[in-house]
Amino acid sequence: MNGIVLKTEHLTMQFGGVVAVDDLNIEIPQGHITALIGPNGAGKTTAFNVVTGGYMPTNGRVVFHDKVIGENHPRSKMKKIYNGSDRTTFHHQVVNTPDKITRLGMARTFQNIRLFKELSVFENVLIAKHCRIKAGMLSATFRLNHVEERTMREQTQELLKTVGLADLAREKASSLPYGKQRRLEIARALATSPSLLLLDEPAAGMNPKETEELAQFIKDIKDSFNLTVFLIEHHMNLVMDISDKIYVLDYGKTIAMGTPKEVQNDPAVIRAYLGVEDE
Amino acid sequence: MRRSRNTVLSVISAGVFLAILYMLNLNRAGNGMLISIMQKSAIFALVAVSMNLLNGFTGLFSLGQAGFMSIGAYTTAILLIPVQSLDGVYYMNGINPGIRALKVFLSALPPWFQSVYPFVALIIGALFAAVIASIVGVAVLRLKSDYLAIATLGLSEIIRALFSSPQLDGITNGSYGLNKIPAFPKMFGGLVPPIITPFIVSAVCITLIVLLIRSSYGRAFMAIREDEIAAEAMGISLFKHKSMSFIISSFFSALAGGMLAMYMRSIEAKTFSITLTYDILLIVVIGGIGSVTGSVLGAFLVTASKEWWLRFFDQPLELFGWDVPLFRTGFRMVIFSILLMMVVLIYRRGLMGTNEFSWDRIFGRFKWKRKKVQGGGS
Numbered sequence: 307m308n309g310i311v312l313k314t315e316h317l318t319m320q321f322g323g324v325v326a327v328d329d330l331n332i333e334i335p336q337g338h339i340t341a342l343i344g345p346n347g348a349g350k351t352t353a354f355n356v357v358t359g360g361y362m363p364t365n366g367r368v369v370f371h372d373k374v375i376g377e378n379h380p381r382s383k384m385k386k387i388y389n390g391s392d393r394t395t396f397h398h399q400v401v402n403t404p405d406k407i408t409r410l411g412m413a414r415t416f417q418n419i420r421l422f423k424e425l426s427v428f429e430n431v432l433i434a435k436h437c438r439i440k441a442g443m444l445s446a447t448f449r450l451n452h453v454e455e456r457t458m459r460e461q462t463q464e465l466l467k468t469v470g471l472a473d474l475a476r477e478k479a480s481s482l483p484y485g486k487q488r489r490l491e492i493a494r495a496l497a498t499s500p501s502l503l504l505l506d507e508p509a510a511g512m513n514p515k516e517t518e519e520l521a522q523f524i525k526d527i528k529d530s531f532n533l534t535v536f537l538i539e540h541h542m543n544l545v546m547d548i549s550d551k552i553y554v555l556d557y558g559k560t561i562a563m564g565t566p567k568e569v570q571n572d573p574a575v576i577r578a579y580l581g582v583e584d585e
Numbered sequence: 586m587r588r589s590r591n592t593v594l595s596v597i598s599a600g601v602f603l604a605i606l607y608m609l610n611l612n613r614a615g616n617g618m619l620i621s622i623m624q625k626s627a628i629f630a631l632v633a634v635s636m637n638l639l640n641g642f643t644g645l646f647s648l649g650q651a652g653f654m655s656i657g658a659y660t661t662a663i664l665l666i667p668v669q670s671l672d673g674v675y676y677m678n679g680i681n682p683g684i685r686a687l688k689v690f691l692s693a694l695p696p697w698f699q700s701v702y703p704f705v706a707l708i709i710g711a712l713f714a715a716v717i718a719s720i721v722g723v724a725v726l727r728l729k730s731d732y733l734a735i736a737t738l739g740l741s742e743i744i745r746a747l748f749s750s751p752q753l754d755g756i757t758n759g760s761y762g763l764n765k766i767p768a769f770p771k772m773f774g775g776l777v778p779p780i781i782t783p784f785i786v787s788a789v790c791i792t793l794i795v796l797l798i799r800s801s802y803g804r805a806f807m808a809i810r811e812d813e814i815a816a817e818a819m820g821i822s823l824f825k826h827k828s829m830s831f832i833i834s835s836f837f838s839a840l841a842g843g844m845l846a847m848y849m850r851s852i853e854a855k856t857f858s859i860t861l862t863y864d865i866l867l868i869v870v871i872g873g874i875g876s877v878t879g880s881v882l883g884a885f886l887v888t889a890s891k892e893w894w895l896r897f898f899d900q901p902l903e904l905f906g907w908d909v910p911l912f913r914t915g916f917r918m919v920i921f922s923i924l925l926m927m928v929v930l931i932y933r934r935g936l937m938g939t940n941e942f943s944w945d946r947i948f949g950r951f952k953w954k955r956k957k958v959q960g961g962g963s
Contacts, residue, residue: 358818408820416818422811424939433808436801437820443829446800447793455801498820 309372311336311502311534312357312412317366319349319356319558326352328558330366334502339528339535341545343569344555345578350538351417353555354506358414359404367400370412370502375402409437413500415491417507417538423480427471427490430479432462434497462497468530469493469523485516489523496531503527505537509544517541521548546570554578591944603781610778621848622893623885624769624783628844630884631787633868634794634877635837640866641875641939642798643830644810645726646734648862650838652741653714655857657839658846659748660710662763663756665703665847668692670765674758681755703770707786707843714839715832722828741862749854762853769847783844790837795877797833806830810875871928873935878942883935895920 312334319327326349334340342350356363359376367377377400408414413434422430435458441451449455466472469489474482479490488508495503508524509517521544528535539545545552546566554562554569556578562569569575606623609616632650639647668688671680691702725736748757757763769782777785797803805826808816817823846852864887872883895917902912928936940946 360814403822404814404817405820405822408818414818416815420812420815420818422808422815424811425807429804429807432801433804433816433821434819436805436808439801441801443797443800443802446802447797449796449800451801458801494819 309336310334310369311371312536313369314353314357315367315369317353317356317368318364319352319361320364325558327356327363327555328560330553330555330558330560332553334534334536336534337528337532338550339524339537339548341549341552342536342538342555343540343542343545343552347557348555349558350555351506354414354504354538358412358504359402359407362399362401370407370410373410374400375407375410376400405437408498408500411499411501412504413495413498413502414504415488415495415506415508417510419487419491421479421487421491421494423478425479426475427477427479427482428462428466428475430490430494431465431497432458434494435462437498465493465497469496469527485512485519488512488520492523492527496527500533502534502536505535505539507538507540509539509541512541514543517544520544524548587945594944606781606784607778610780613780618893620780622889624780624848625892626885626888627784627787628841628848629865629868629888630881631790631841631844632838632865633872633880633884634791635834635841636865637869637872637874637877637880638794638798638806638837639830639834640869641873641880642803642810643806643827644813645827645830646730647737647831647834648734648859648866649737649741649835650865651857651859651861652737652744653718653835653838654842654845654861655741655744655748655852655854656714656717657707657710657842658852658857659757659763660713660839661706661843662766662846662852664688664691664706664709665767666763666765667767674763674765675755677761678754678759684756700770700774703767703847704786707840710843711836711840714842715836718832718835719828722831726824726827726831738859738862741857742859745854745857748857757854760854762851762856763846764851766846766850766852768850769844783848786844787841790840791877791881794833794837798877802826802829867925869935871925871935873932873937873939875939876935876937876941879935879937879940882937882942886936890924891917891921 310333312332314330314332317327317330317332318325328349330353332340332342342353344350352361355361356376357368363376363378365379367379368375379399402410422433425433439446439451439454439458441454445451446455463472463475466475469492471486471490471493474486479487482490492503492505492508505524509520512520524535524537525548527533537545537549549566552563552566552569553560554572554575556574561574561578562572564572609620609623613620632654636647636650639645663684666674666688668685671685671688674680692699694702721740725733725740728736747753749760751759753759769779771777771779772782772785798806805816805821808819808821809823809826813823842857845856849856868883868887869880870883871887872879872881898912898917898920899914900912902909932938
C-alpha cells in the first residue's frame with residue numbers, strides 16, 4: 307500500500323488579519339518521514355492544529371486516507387480567497403473534533419509536553435488505549451470486559467518495553483527526566499494505534515546526544531509500528547538525518563519543498579533562516 | 586500473600602463495623618445521637634464521593650450538588666408519603682389529583698412490591714435527576730472551571746426556587762415542604778434492620794463509584810482532569826465523558842438526597858440551599874480532592890465534630906467558680922472553623938491528598954514519605 311496518507315489542499319488558517327498558514331499543500335506518502343520546518347512563528351504548529359482538528363481551517367481541506375476530515379470554504383469572510391484548483395469540490399464544511407481524528411488513526415505529541423502529570427507512566431499509556439475500547443461504561447464498571455482490560459494492560463506493558471520505559475512504569479510521569487518524558491509522550495501517542503504520527507518539535511530542549519538517540523528512536527518505531535511520520539522540528543541535524551521530504555514555511559507560506567539536499571541549497575530557505583543580504 | 590492479607594483485613598474491619606452497627610441497633614435507647622450522626626455521615630459520605638467523582642476525578646468544578654439532592658429528595662418523598670397522610674401533608678393547597686391517583690394505585694400493589702418500593706422510589710428519584718443532568722449538561726458542560734461552578738450553583742438555586750414556587754404547590758407543597766416521610770425501610774426481609782439500611786445503600790453506591798473510577802472510563806476521567814487538550818488528542822471525547830461523569834454524579838447525589846429525606850422525615854426547599862453544597866464541598870476538601878476514602882473519612886469526621894464532639898463548647902462552663910464567657914450556644918462553630926483552618930494549613934491537600942487508604946500504608950508508616958514520591962500506582 308503506497309498511497310498518500312495525509313493531504314492538505316489549499317489549507318489556510320487566518321486569525322483576524324494574520325494569515326498564519328497560507329495555502330499549504332502537503333502530501334505525505336505511506337511510510338515516509340516528512341518534516342515541516344521554518345523559523346519561529348512560521349505557522350508550523352498552527353498547521354498541525356488544523357490537521358488534528360484543533361482549529362477549523364479558514365479555507366481548504368485536509369484529507370486523511372482518502373477521507374475528508376476537515377474542510378471549509380467561506381466565500382466572503384476571508385481577506386484573501388482561495389477557490390481551490392477545482393471550485394466545485396469546495397462546497398461544504400467538515401468539522402471534526404481532535405478525539406474523532408485520533409480514533410481515525412492520527413496521533414500527535416505536543417511542543418510543550420502535555421503528559422497526565424500526576425498519573426503513572428503506565429496509566430499515561432493505558433489511558434491512550436481507552437479510545438479503542440469496545441465495552442460500554444456499565445460493562446466496564448462491572449468488569450464484564452476483564453478480558454479486554456487485561457489485553458489493554460498487556461499491550462501497554464509490551465509498548466513500554468518497546469520504547470524502553472518498562473522499568474519506569476510505576477513512576478509518576480512528572481518525575482521523569484525531560485528526554486524520557488518526550489519518549490513517554492510518543493509512547494502514549496503510539497498507544498492509540500495510529501497510522502500517522504505527528505510530532506511537534508520532538509527534539510526541543512534536547513542535547514546533541516539525546517537528539518541522536520531520538521532520531522534512531524523515530525526510525526525504529528516507524529519501522530516496527532508501520533507508521534508514517536510527520537514532524538515539525540528546529541534541529542536541522544535531526545531533520546536532515548531522518549526526513550524523506552521537507553516542507554519549509556515562512557510567514558505561513560510554503561517557500562520550498564523537496565529532499566533534504568534540495569532544501570539545504572535552496573536560496574529562499576537560506577534567506578529565511580539567515581536573513582536577507584543587503585544588495 | 587500481601588494481597589490476601591489486605592483482603593482479610595478489609596473484610597474483618599467491615600465485619601467489625603457491621604457488628605458495631607448491629608450492637609447499636611440492639612441498644613438503640615441510649616445511643617440515639619450516635620446512630621443518627623452516623624446515618625447522616627453515611628449519607629453525606631455518598632454525596633461527597635459523588636461530588637468527588639465530578640470535582641476530584643474529572644476536574645469539573647461543579648457546585649450543583651444540593652440541587653440534584655433536592656430532586657432526589659422531593660421525588661422520593663412524594664412517592665413515599667403514605668396515602669392516608671396525604672391530606673395532612675398538603676393541608677394548605679391540596680394535592681395534584683394525578684399524583685394522588687398514582688399513589689393510590691401504587692399502594693394497592695401486592696406486599697412484595699411494597700417491601701422494595703422505598704428502594705424503587707430512591708432509584709426513580711435518582712434517575713429523574715440523571716435525566717435532568719443529561720439535559721442541563723449539554724449547555725453547562727461547555728463551560729470551564731469557575732464559570733462551570735457559577736452555572737451549576739445557579740442551576741441548583743433555580744431548582745430550589747422551582748420547588749418552593751406556588752405554581753408547584755400541588756406537587757411539592759411549595760414553601761410548606763413535605764413531612765410524614767417514612768423512615769428507612771428494612772432490607773432483605775428484616776435481615777438488615779432499618780437503622781443499618783442507609784449504611785448498606787451508601788456502601789453499595791460508593792463501591793459502584795469506585796468500580797467506575799478504577800475502570801477504563803475512570804482513567805479517562807482522570808485524563809480529562811490532568812489535561813483536557815491532551816486527553817482529547819488521545820481520542821477521549823470530552824463531551825461524552827464529561828456528561829457521563831456529570832450524570833452519574835447527579836444520579837448518586839439524588840439517591841443520597843432521597844436517603845436524606847428518609848433520614849430527616851420532613852424536607853423543605855430551604856434544606857437544599859447553597860450552604861448544603863458548601864458543607865459537602867467542605868467534606869470533599871478536608872478529605873482530599875481526588876480520594877474516595879478521604880471523602881468517606883471526611884464525611885464522618887466533619888459531621889461528628891460539627892454535631893457531636895464539639896457540643897460541649899455550647900454548654901455554659903464554670904472553671905473554679907468562674908463562668909467562662911465564651912462557652913455559649915454557637916461557640917462550637919467558632920471552634921469548628923478554627924479546627925478546619927488548622928486541618929487545611931497542616932494538610933494542604935486534605936487529609937488523604939489524592940491517595941487512597943491502604944493497609945500497606947498503615948503497616949509501612951515509615952515508608953510513607955518514599956511512597957509519596959513514587960506516586961500511588963494502581
